[in-house]
Amino acid sequence: MILILKNGATDDQIDHVVTRVEAMGLKSHLSRGTFRTIVGLIGDESTLNQEVLNAIPGVSQVIPVLPPYKLASREAHPESSVIDVSGVKIGGGNLGMIAGPCSVEDRDRMFRIAESVCESGANIFRGGAYKPRTSPYAFQGLGEAGLKLLREVGDKFGIPVVTEITDPRNVELVAEYADMLQVGARNMQNFVLLTEVGKTQRPVLLKRGMSATIADLLMSAEYVLSQGNPDVVLCERGIKSFDPSTRNLFDVAAVPVVQGLTHLPIIVDPSHATGRPDLIPACSLAGLAAGADGVHIEVHDCPEEAKSDGPQALLPEQYKDIAHRMQLMADLLGKTISPRPGATSRSLNPPPTEALA
Amino acid sequence: MILILKNGATDDQIDHVVTRVEAMGLKSHLSRGTFRTIVGLIGDESTLNQEVLNAIPGVSQVIPVLPPYKLASREAHPESSVIDVSGVKIGGGNLGMIAGPCSVEDRDRMFRIAESVCESGANIFRGGAYKPRTSPYAFQGLGEAGLKLLREVGDKFGIPVVTEITDPRNVELVAEYADMLQVGARNMQNFVLLTEVGKTQRPVLLKRGMSATIADLLMSAEYVLSQGNPDVVLCERGIKSFDPSTRNLFDVAAVPVVQGLTHLPIIVDPSHATGRPDLIPACSLAGLAAGADGVHIEVHDCPEEAKSDGPQALLPEQYKDIAHRMQLMADLLGKTISPRPGATSRSLNPPPTEALA
Amino acid sequence: MILILKNGATDDQIDHVVTRVEAMGLKSHLSRGTFRTIVGLIGDESTLNQEVLNAIPGVSQVIPVLPPYKLASREAHPESSVIDVSGVKIGGGNLGMIAGPCSVEDRDRMFRIAESVCESGANIFRGGAYKPRTSPYAFQGLGEAGLKLLREVGDKFGIPVVTEITDPRNVELVAEYADMLQVGARNMQNFVLLTEVGKTQRPVLLKRGMSATIADLLMSAEYVLSQGNPDVVLCERGIKSFDPSTRNLFDVAAVPVVQGLTHLPIIVDPSHATGRPDLIPACSLAGLAAGADGVHIEVHDCPEEAKSDGPQALLPEQYKDIAHRMQLMADLLGKTISPRPGATSRSLNPPPTEALA
Amino acid sequence: MILILKNGATDDQIDHVVTRVEAMGLKSHLSRGTFRTIVGLIGDESTLNQEVLNAIPGVSQVIPVLPPYKLASREAHPESSVIDVSGVKIGGGNLGMIAGPCSVEDRDRMFRIAESVCESGANIFRGGAYKPRTSPYAFQGLGEAGLKLLREVGDKFGIPVVTEITDPRNVELVAEYADMLQVGARNMQNFVLLTEVGKTQRPVLLKRGMSATIADLLMSAEYVLSQGNPDVVLCERGIKSFDPSTRNLFDVAAVPVVQGLTHLPIIVDPSHATGRPDLIPACSLAGLAAGADGVHIEVHDCPEEAKSDGPQALLPEQYKDIAHRMQLMADLLGKTISPRPGATSRSLNPPPTEALA
Missing domain, CATH: 3.20.20.70 (Aldolase class I)
Structure with a gap:
């Protein structure tokens, strides 16, 4: 996930965010922009709760980079299921x-x-x-x-x-x-x-x-x-x-x-x-x-x-x-x-040149 | 309910609508306009199913005039419940x-x-x-x-x-x-x-x-x-x-x-x-x-x-x-x-002249 | 249009509605149901303003039966325009x-x-x-x-x-x-x-x-x-x-x-x-x-x-x-x-047996 | 702004992103996570076009951190306008x-x-x-x-x-x-x-x-x-x-x-x-x-x-x-x-103890 801190987040707040993130077993990567500080989380974020991160003082936005549906996602299972x-x-x-x-x-x-x-x-x-x-x-x-x-x-x-x-x-x-x-x-x-x-x-x-x-x-x-x-x-x-x-x-x-x-x-x-x-x-x-x-x-x-x-x-x-x-x-x-299992034959194959109109 | 028939509904369709409505125990009141025929239903429509009426051939719209929530409606129970x-x-x-x-x-x-x-x-x-x-x-x-x-x-x-x-x-x-x-x-x-x-x-x-x-x-x-x-x-x-x-x-x-x-x-x-x-x-x-x-x-x-x-x-x-x-x-x-039942007294009554701002 | 009057509309209100409608050059057709009175308007309603009807005291709903887009409607012009x-x-x-x-x-x-x-x-x-x-x-x-x-x-x-x-x-x-x-x-x-x-x-x-x-x-x-x-x-x-x-x-x-x-x-x-x-x-x-x-x-x-x-x-x-x-x-x-006018020939006709997949 | 790159963005794509960003007069700050690379932009982003950034190959999401309405924003003008x-x-x-x-x-x-x-x-x-x-x-x-x-x-x-x-x-x-x-x-x-x-x-x-x-x-x-x-x-x-x-x-x-x-x-x-x-x-x-x-x-x-x-x-x-x-x-x-300018006096001040009900 990526945490975007509030405009004007204090150094104490930034330190607190980093402490919290590390207590969750992840590394953090700070990037101080002209207006906002951004904290990238590095590690296995699959067990993180976005809400908890969002409630840390000084955090403005939490942006997940992985889908929260692990088993359903195509990243986890690229081939289409039949x-x-x-x-x-x-x-x-x-x-x-x-x-x-x-x-x-x-x-x-x-x-x-x-x-x-x-x-x-x-x-x-x-x-x-x-x-x-x-x-x-x-x-x-x-x-x-x-x-x-x-x-x-x-x-x-x-x-x-x-x-x-x-x-x-x-x-x-x-x-x-x-x-x-x-x-x-x-x-x-x-x-x-x-x-x-x-x-x-x-x-x-x-x-x-x-x-x-x-x-x-x-x-x-x-x-x-x-x-x-x-x-x-x-x-x-x-x-x-x-x-x-x-x-x-x-x-x-x-x-x-x-x-x-x-x-x-x-x-x-x-x-x-x-x-x-x-x-x-x-x-x-x-x-x-x-x-x-x-x-x-x-x-x-x-x-x-x-x-x-x-x-x-x-x-x-x-x-x-x-x-x-x-x-x-x-x-x-x-x-x-696919025909229904009980169908003995398939009679619906239309001639390919026929138009739908 | 009021049934608005389709533009061009045939006499047979109109008759069929009337027959169906009367079979449901209601009287019907026909009104033939320049473009559309309207059938008003007279009687206790509380048991009618709007869907069924809507599926009768020739019916374009069914307009209920009573709310379908009989017990919840204010018409049935004018005083506010406490x-x-x-x-x-x-x-x-x-x-x-x-x-x-x-x-x-x-x-x-x-x-x-x-x-x-x-x-x-x-x-x-x-x-x-x-x-x-x-x-x-x-x-x-x-x-x-x-x-x-x-x-x-x-x-x-x-x-x-x-x-x-x-x-x-x-x-x-x-x-x-x-x-x-x-x-x-x-x-x-x-x-x-x-x-x-x-x-x-x-x-x-x-x-x-x-x-x-x-x-x-x-x-x-x-x-x-x-x-x-x-x-x-x-x-x-x-x-x-x-x-x-x-x-x-x-x-x-x-x-x-x-x-x-x-x-x-x-x-x-x-x-x-x-x-x-x-x-x-x-x-x-x-x-x-x-x-x-x-x-x-x-x-x-x-x-x-x-x-x-x-x-x-x-x-x-x-x-x-x-x-x-x-x-x-x-x-x-x-x-x-109302104070919570366990409260011994009520201390929150604010002075009436105080402003919210 | 069809006017559905409010539950409890008075006789005076009903009379007033009829008077107003007739002043607009239309005939009205009253249908008194068990709970609501309905007024069907008969005549050329193309110049009527639904809002005005809706503002008459005692009127609960105004239901148009013709589309307000006369020139655009298919009723007026059944064939598809090219x-x-x-x-x-x-x-x-x-x-x-x-x-x-x-x-x-x-x-x-x-x-x-x-x-x-x-x-x-x-x-x-x-x-x-x-x-x-x-x-x-x-x-x-x-x-x-x-x-x-x-x-x-x-x-x-x-x-x-x-x-x-x-x-x-x-x-x-x-x-x-x-x-x-x-x-x-x-x-x-x-x-x-x-x-x-x-x-x-x-x-x-x-x-x-x-x-x-x-x-x-x-x-x-x-x-x-x-x-x-x-x-x-x-x-x-x-x-x-x-x-x-x-x-x-x-x-x-x-x-x-x-x-x-x-x-x-x-x-x-x-x-x-x-x-x-x-x-x-x-x-x-x-x-x-x-x-x-x-x-x-x-x-x-x-x-x-x-x-x-x-x-x-x-x-x-x-x-x-x-x-x-x-x-x-x-x-x-x-x-x-249709090919663009400047196209000298049309080269895109695909073989009909080809599939899209 | 923050650019989140696509999962699997190539090194060439990352380099191209950095080159484009720097050509726009900003510094970039790379953060490579476990799954995604993130590019923070540092500098005056007020003239950037989010769309352009979003169209760079390999970019998955562009997240602005400043509002695009500069004159209307409260950040620019903290006091309420009268x-x-x-x-x-x-x-x-x-x-x-x-x-x-x-x-x-x-x-x-x-x-x-x-x-x-x-x-x-x-x-x-x-x-x-x-x-x-x-x-x-x-x-x-x-x-x-x-x-x-x-x-x-x-x-x-x-x-x-x-x-x-x-x-x-x-x-x-x-x-x-x-x-x-x-x-x-x-x-x-x-x-x-x-x-x-x-x-x-x-x-x-x-x-x-x-x-x-x-x-x-x-x-x-x-x-x-x-x-x-x-x-x-x-x-x-x-x-x-x-x-x-x-x-x-x-x-x-x-x-x-x-x-x-x-x-x-x-x-x-x-x-x-x-x-x-x-x-x-x-x-x-x-x-x-x-x-x-x-x-x-x-x-x-x-x-x-x-x-x-x-x-x-x-x-x-x-x-x-x-x-x-x-x-x-x-x-x-x-x-x-405030009274209308033409009002000579103000007569509407109600007694403060009066209730609205």
């Missing part, structure tokens, strides 16, 4: 295509939607059994019955399933049924939940909070990694902004930013990022073009009957269309959409 | 003065800080035993040992204590030791935790999330209220913004906005809102002038040794000074700072 | 590829950069002669000498040139030299400047302000259109956000949102949106994939000698690489990059 | 109380409103003759006729007048009539306008842009100061945020932040900051309590007839009430509201 979700690869050129309804609902509907998105090329099926709803009066999910249904769908269609986990007391239960555990945006800094999820061996889909910086997101991934679970897929799903045109603001630049900082894959979720089905196709393609390792889209066959988030879901036929266009984009980008 | 925290009143003209270190630390320090803030006029003591830290490598709190220390301080100085709860599995344990349970900003939409806290009979200090609208905050309060716990104190502690001058953006206007919408009290926390001790005095006075029902300030006697958030803490003598000025402000505003 | 910039088409499937240095600098450099971006396939050349700088001490541009240099480059390479206009007193002068006039983000709501630019017959490149909603952007376009100049190209170049990872936040979803609301073309500017050259390729491709009508990129052959914005410029060889990839993307999307 | 607006002092304990309608409208109305706010204690009268409106179809102001009316009001009531300037071609004209020139939020970075205004000898009221950081605001003030006009009063009037509860977000902490960084006074404008008359009293008092050097409030005697911004104006009797409470607050804070 996460295996029960046979479906995400990262390193492999695209995860996650699709399904917001909530797990009745059995027939689940099977209908699953059949359709599997045919369209999705390789992971989603559905919420425990729903974090802003209103205590809204549908809260089917709970364990929903998990069972989801597992049944996964087994029948040979497709891994992902579902949200909201309660540290349920982690074991959910991990029994699901192939991948989702930590939702509102729980991105629920450190108790992250710690529990980090103790499982299930891959984790970690969604970016609506007011989380990218550094915050990577620190939350670090929580999971530091518990021994190396399989984290990040997800950009929109952040807060002042323009009401879209529900959230889709931060597509987060994709290359994240990929520069970490070896973990990152996918995009245009359904939650925009909240508008008419924007999902454009934003899905934009996400892939920016380098995303996958796309998460909500699909429902009768949005006006959906138990949650109906207005933002695509219809199955709309998903089929955009899935086809995403395949064309993947081909252009030299990326692979 | 929350009693083990003898200290907050709301309805009574100010809560919460002070203490970020984390519970060693015993001597706790006693020193508590003695000082009690003398200065604080009426609730704070300290974290379970700390939600962005880094998994940072100090995570003393846990139950911290709760015991906090209780000891509370008993010794006759001052109620508040501490943060982060895990639904700990709610019972924490409620045994603390007079008030804090739900932190990062957990404001941890609905599992809100539900558990709502099942206790301890007053709750609910902090606004960094990207929560005021409506979101009130919906989170509704979670607690709907479980049967009526004692919620809200807290404005800064929201996300683009200006790095302060850690968060102190939304002082939230105070009168919230007071217009709900009967629950709202306090301000300039420590977290700004992250800068030099701004705490100005923002504390501003919060009171805006009508806040109390002020939450972090105090530490040696910030550079603090286990968390040291740089933003006030020194005990700084707290003494601002506490005195807050008392003068309270007098001007006709508000009361 | 803007002709001295022979280069933008919109309706035609892509504008704008490239060049931030500021016009010395003659040799201008020619070197222009030659290179022309070879790479750019079809409009950019360079600032009047620079809006945040510091009064920074380089403010070469002024008219810069305009002359820009014209010389345009003539020599047969490429239209665009340059920023910052002063209403200079509009005529700049319009003499430039093929297209840029209104920068900081001047997006400089209505005096918009009005002057609207009086010229030069196409306008209107950049979105850093805190402008999409509705604000379209209202600013309306200023230009309402003066008689129909040729406006919009540009998304990043808005304010809380994450310091990028200079601004690239709002890629703005592209399809804008295209839904207006017939005017919209291009993206990843140079200003991100401020980071390493992100420009990913964001350029994302912009095109989202449907943008062009891409604006800053290019400089020696960023450390650039008189402004050096750190965000691409090197000519980096531009060549991304221009090639943008051509492949255009082919996939079925879009056309 | 600005004299035709006899009314703002700053250094003196409060400016600016009140009046959004737009200058008809003569009778102007006189009525002016009489009332003068009686209530306002010491500067406001009114817009040139209105920057988001819609080209909205009322654009009375122009010179409005300026004349404003002057007439100022002379009649012995109160200085402030009005907005939007066009560099009008600066001389407006300066003839007005005592103070307002640069509005949307023009805060209209550097052409700032430069023209800086050439006059009229005090300037510079409003913070909706997406301007405090550093941006001070750089805009620097534009005016650097032209030779030392009389700038800053104004916090709300910034963009994600919560629609208020029109903008009132950043009350900006008051002490600004006062720490500059000697220039800063006032608050709760009318524009919140857009809601019901919040103006609370936010006015909060602004004063935070240390503001004045309060700007819009007042209109018939908001539903106002030509602009009617819904956010206070009625004259509401202004009278809040003006009285602001006087009590000023007394508590030891601040002075």
Whole structure:
């Protein structure tokens, strides 16, 4: 780290800073400028607390030079990680295509939607059994019955399933049924939940909070990694902004930013990022073009009957269309959409000369 | 609610909307304008789901006319609630003065800080035993040992204590030791935790999330209220913004906005809102002038040794000074700072002619 | 418009509202709900002022149902506009590829950069002669000498040139030299400047302000259109956000949102949106994939000698690489990059089977 | 400044950095840490361009240690400036109380409103003759006729007048009539306008842009100061945020932040900051309590007839009430509201024991 001292820091303050730094086991390197004195710290700063340094009298600014997420950082692990979700690869050129309804609902509907998105090329099926709803009066999910249904769908269609986990007391239960555990945006800094999820061996889909910086997101991934679970897929799903045109603001630049900082894959979720089905196709393609390792889209066959988030879901036929266009984009980008394990063949390879328009 | 149909909605779509609305037990009132048709819903809309209405084909916008937080809303409960925290009143003209270190630390320090803030006029003591830290490598709190220390301080100085709860599995344990349970900003939409806290009979200090609208905050309060716990104190502690001058953006206007919408009290926390001790005095006075029902300030006697958030803490003598000025402000505003229950007398009444400058 | 009256609006207030509305030449349609009365306005509301309606006692909310930008709206003009910039088409499937240095600098450099971006396939050349700088001490541009240099480059390479206009007193002068006039983000709501630019017959490149909603952007376009100049190209170049990872936040979803609301073309500017050259390729491709009508990129052959914005410029060889990839993307999307008028042939058509990776 | 080099910067790059820095007339001080090399610059860095340094290959971050606004900074001018607006002092304990309608409208109305706010204690009268409106179809102001009316009001009531300037071609004209020139939020970075205004000898009221950081605001003030006009009063009037509860977000902490960084006074404008008359009293008092050097409030005697911004104006009797409470607050804070020059006596001194509630 680098400490910039206050204009007018006294010699006593400078001495005190040096004493404190050396007591932490580091060497200091003083540089007296015309207006400010700067103290460079030399040694292993990985155990230092920036806050403590910032509270030393006379210190004006503390500038870290290494990222605080040691396990997640690309400096520590230069090669891109490929996460295996029960046979479906995400990262390193492999695209995860996650699709399904917001909530797990009745059995027939689940099977209908699953059949359709599997045919369209999705390789992971989603559905919420425990729903974090802003209103205590809204549908809260089917709970364990929903998990069972989801597992049944996964087994029948040979497709891994992902579902949200909201309660540290349920982690074991959910991990029994699901192939991948989702930590939702509102729980991105629920450190108790992250710690529990980090103790499982299930891959984790970690969604970016609506007011989380990218550094915050990577620190939350670090929580999971530091518990021994190396399989984290990040997800950009929109952040807060002042323009009401879209529900959230889709931060597509987060994709290359994240990929520069970490070896973990990152996918995009245009359904939650925009909240508008008419924007999902454009934003899905934009996400892939920016380098995303996958796309998460909500699909429902009768949005006006959906138990949650109906207005933002695509219809199955709309998903089929955009899935086809995403395949064309993947081909252009030299990326692979691994088939779901239960798929006997792959029928979606489009002719390379076909245009998207 | 009011439904605004899309430009060019067909007669069939309009009929379908009316059919759906009536199936929900409401009457509809059609108004065909030059460009748009509007459907007003007449009847008890409290059970309606805005999302479902929005997903009906042909519907462009759904405009609620009643707040979705029924128990928290001032329409339902016009008089301001006064929350009693083990003898200290907050709301309805009574100010809560919460002070203490970020984390519970060693015993001597706790006693020193508590003695000082009690003398200065604080009426609730704070300290974290379970700390939600962005880094998994940072100090995570003393846990139950911290709760015991906090209780000891509370008993010794006759001052109620508040501490943060982060895990639904700990709610019972924490409620045994603390007079008030804090739900932190990062957990404001941890609905599992809100539900558990709502099942206790301890007053709750609910902090606004960094990207929560005021409506979101009130919906989170509704979670607690709907479980049967009526004692919620809200807290404005800064929201996300683009200006790095302060850690968060102190939304002082939230105070009168919230007071217009709900009967629950709202306090301000300039420590977290700004992250800068030099701004705490100005923002504390501003919060009171805006009508806040109390002020939450972090105090530490040696910030550079603090286990968390040291740089933003006030020194005990700084707290003494601002506490005195807050008392003068309270007098001007006709508000009361109830003494802590253990205080034998009140020595802080300043001469009314003294100026703050 | 629709007026939602306050809960408890009196009959007198309702009568007064109706009287006021009818005095404005509209019919009103009352709908009394259980809790609120709603007044729908029937007739030509294009001349109404929402503010005036909102100030009538008893009115709680005014909800417009038509966009206030009449000339810019797609409702008024369903077909996408194609803007002709001295022979280069933008919109309706035609892509504008704008490239060049931030500021016009010395003659040799201008020619070197222009030659290179022309070879790479750019079809409009950019360079600032009047620079809006945040510091009064920074380089403010070469002024008219810069305009002359820009014209010389345009003539020599047969490429239209665009340059920023910052002063209403200079509009005529700049319009003499430039093929297209840029209104920068900081001047997006400089209505005096918009009005002057609207009086010229030069196409306008209107950049979105850093805190402008999409509705604000379209209202600013309306200023230009309402003066008689129909040729406006919009540009998304990043808005304010809380994450310091990028200079601004690239709002890629703005592209399809804008295209839904207006017939005017919209291009993206990843140079200003991100401020980071390493992100420009990913964001350029994302912009095109989202449907943008062009891409604006800053290019400089020696960023450390650039008189402004050096750190965000691409090197000519980096531009060549991304221009090639943008051509492949255009082919996939079925879009056309019209060659610059002075180009004798087009050599950039890549083989369709080549992948971007 | 301090340059942090990239991890893995080569010796050649380091040498090149040192050579460049020394060519700029500064000494460099190298500090090689375990992971990064840091270069401290020693000498007069006031003429350096941060951008240029940032574009040198191998440089990762440039950290300035001095503010770039030399004339505006408190380091350069430790004592608070007191600005004299035709006899009314703002700053250094003196409060400016600016009140009046959004737009200058008809003569009778102007006189009525002016009489009332003068009686209530306002010491500067406001009114817009040139209105920057988001819609080209909205009322654009009375122009010179409005300026004349404003002057007439100022002379009649012995109160200085402030009005907005939007066009560099009008600066001389407006300066003839007005005592103070307002640069509005949307023009805060209209550097052409700032430069023209800086050439006059009229005090300037510079409003913070909706997406301007405090550093941006001070750089805009620097534009005016650097032209030779030392009389700038800053104004916090709300910034963009994600919560629609208020029109903008009132950043009350900006008051002490600004006062720490500059000697220039800063006032608050709760009318524009919140857009809601019901919040103006609370936010006015909060602004004063935070240390503001004045309060700007819009007042209109018939908001539903106002030509602009009617819904956010206070009625004259509401202004009278809040003006009285602001006087009590000023007394508590030891601040002075200088009477308008034309006032023969001062009748508003309230009894010190009276409470605000």
